[in-house]
Amino acid sequence: MIINIAVIKGDGIGPEIIDGAIDVLKKVEEYYGHRFLFKEVLAGGSAIDVTGEPLPKETIQVCKECDAVLLGAVGGPKWDHLSGELRPEKALLSLREELGLYANLRPAVLYESLKGASPLRDELLSNGIDICVVRELTGGIYFGEKGRNQKGKLGEAAYDVEIYSVGEVERIAKVAFEIAAKRKGKVTSIDKANVLESSRLWRSVVTNVAKQYVDIELEHMYVDNAAMQLIRDPNQFDVIVTSNMFGDILSDEASMITGSIGMLPSASLGYGSKGMYEPIHGSAPDISGKNIANPIATILSAAMMLRHSFKLEEEANSIEKAVEAVLREGYRTADITSAGMKLVGTKEMTKLIINKLGVMS
Numbered sequence: 001m002i003i004n005i006a007v008i009k010g011d012g013i014g015p016e017i018i019d020g021a022i023d024v025l026k027k028v029e030e031y032y033g034h035r036f037l038f039k040e041v042l043a044g045g046s047a048i049d050v051t052g053e054p055l056p057k058e059t060i061q062v063c064k065e066c067d068a069v070l071l072g073a074v075g076g077p078k079w080d081h082l083s084g085e086l087r088p089e090k091a092l093l094s095l096r097e098e099l100g101l102y103a104n105l106r107p108a109v110l111y112e113s114l115k116g117a118s119p120l121r122d123e124l125l126s127n128g129i130d131i132c133v134v135r136e137l138t139g140g141i142y143f144g145e146k147g148r149n150q151k152g153k154l155g156e157a158a159y160d161v162e163i164y165s166v167g168e169v170e171r172i173a174k175v176a177f178e179i180a181a182k183r184k185g186k187v188t189s190i191d192k193a194n195v196l197e198s199s200r201l202w203r204s205v206v207t208n209v210a211k212q213y214v215d216i217e218l219e220h221m222y223v224d225n226a227a228m229q230l231i232r233d234p235n236q237f238d239v240i241v242t243s244n245m246f247g248d249i250l251s252d253e254a255s256m257i258t259g260s261i262g263m264l265p266s267a268s269l270g271y272g273s274k275g276m277y278e279p280i281h282g283s284a285p286d287i288s289g290k291n292i293a294n295p296i297a298t299i300l301s302a303a304m305m306l307r308h309s310f311k312l313e314e315e316a317n318s319i320e321k322a323v324e325a326v327l328r329e330g331y332r333t334a335d336i337t338s339a340g341m342k343l344v345g346t347k348e349m350t351k352l353i354i355n356k357l358g359v360m361s
């Protein structure tokens with residue numbers, strides 16, 4: 001079977017980390033006898049530089065034709081002066097919308113050997129951390145009406161509308177309950193229902209959807225409390241379901257308590273098997289081109305791609321086990337290192353993981 005994968009390397013550290021993930025996939029291909037065809041296309045700042053637009057039509061076309069999309073990260077200071085529609089980040093938002101990828105799964109897992117990299121005290125980590133953030137990805141304040149040059153209370157004003165419809169909340173809530181059914185059976189829905197009308201709708205829809213999942217425990221939590229609870233006692237969470245904006249912020253927070261943002265992968269899914277897979281972090285312009293970026297979030301995103309889009313469970317597991325084994329041996333990129341560990345660069349970390357593939361399966 002030939003599997004077509006659209007590849008968007010993007011900007012900053014994007015090319016370095018995607019090269020690592022592709023090398024890992026090539027080893028999987030060889031070891032398990034699959035055939036992956038990588039089709040590289042441009043999006044983000046690098047697309048602006050070449051074509052003048054962040055998301056060329058050809059890129060959308062190729063992503064639609066391929067079985068999955070693997071993406072590094074887009075954006076950087078070079079393009080920060082551009083207006084909203086022309087920014088690199090717009091490419092990502094449009095791709096999510098064009099491909100109908102409304103569910104963004106961001107698993108925050110603390111590897112046993114990475115406890116030393118978490119800023120939390122040991123006693124808070126004794127039961128590990130295993131949270132799945134289910135972030136709504138094609139609605140909310142990101143996609144509501146926007147405006148500029150308005151007359152505001154104290155001069156010129158701008159606005160972004162947070163809007164959710166019943167169907168949008170229902171479908172993301174179902175994703176969260178289905179995932180919880182295969183995990184510890186608890187969903188925490190995070191909102192700001194004490195202030196926002198859209199959150200009150202969100203809360204009532206999630207409560208209704210829960211009636212179809214009697215075995216799942218549902219709790220509601222305000223986002224400000226949730227930000228604090230994630231640090232106070234992360235182990236209380238199993239599945240978190242939340243809006244586009246809150247999910248963006250809380251998943252960065254969740255990543256840090258598991259050691260680093262360089263560790264967290266993601267899968268963006270819709271109705272079919274097509275998905276887009278990317279680390280949750282950005283293009284990290286401050287460390288790009290230095291061979292110090294952590295490639296693990298991207299490599300684990302490739303594993304999520306094998307699992308969710310292609311049902312290659314064994315192959316996905318073997319990548320995750322390889323990552324775990326390398327960490328257990330004490331190898332660390334700069335973002336997760338601590339005293340006594342073996343510091344390695346992006347390429348070395350990738351190579352170590354590749355060498356463990358197969359051996360660990």
Ligand code: NAD
Nearest residue numbers: 073074075076089262280281282283284286287293294335
């Ligand atoms: P960022 O995630 O790029 O970086 C935040 C911090 O984390 C930086 O100090 C960076 O060095 C570090 N970091 C991130 N990934 C790392 C990795 N793999 N290994 C080691 N350290 C890592 O966030 P930012 O600085 O706020 O944004 C930079 C640019 O990236 C912006 O243009 C932003 O819009 C864009 N961005 C893109 C995506 C995406 O494409 N999915 C996601 C977030 C931000």
Ligand code: IPM
Nearest residue numbers: 075089092093248280281282
């Ligand atoms: C992410 C990023 C994006 C988001 C930006 C770059 C559009 O922060 O994927 O987490 O906010 O969704």
Ligand code: MN
Nearest residue numbers: 248249252280
């Ligand atoms: Mn983000």
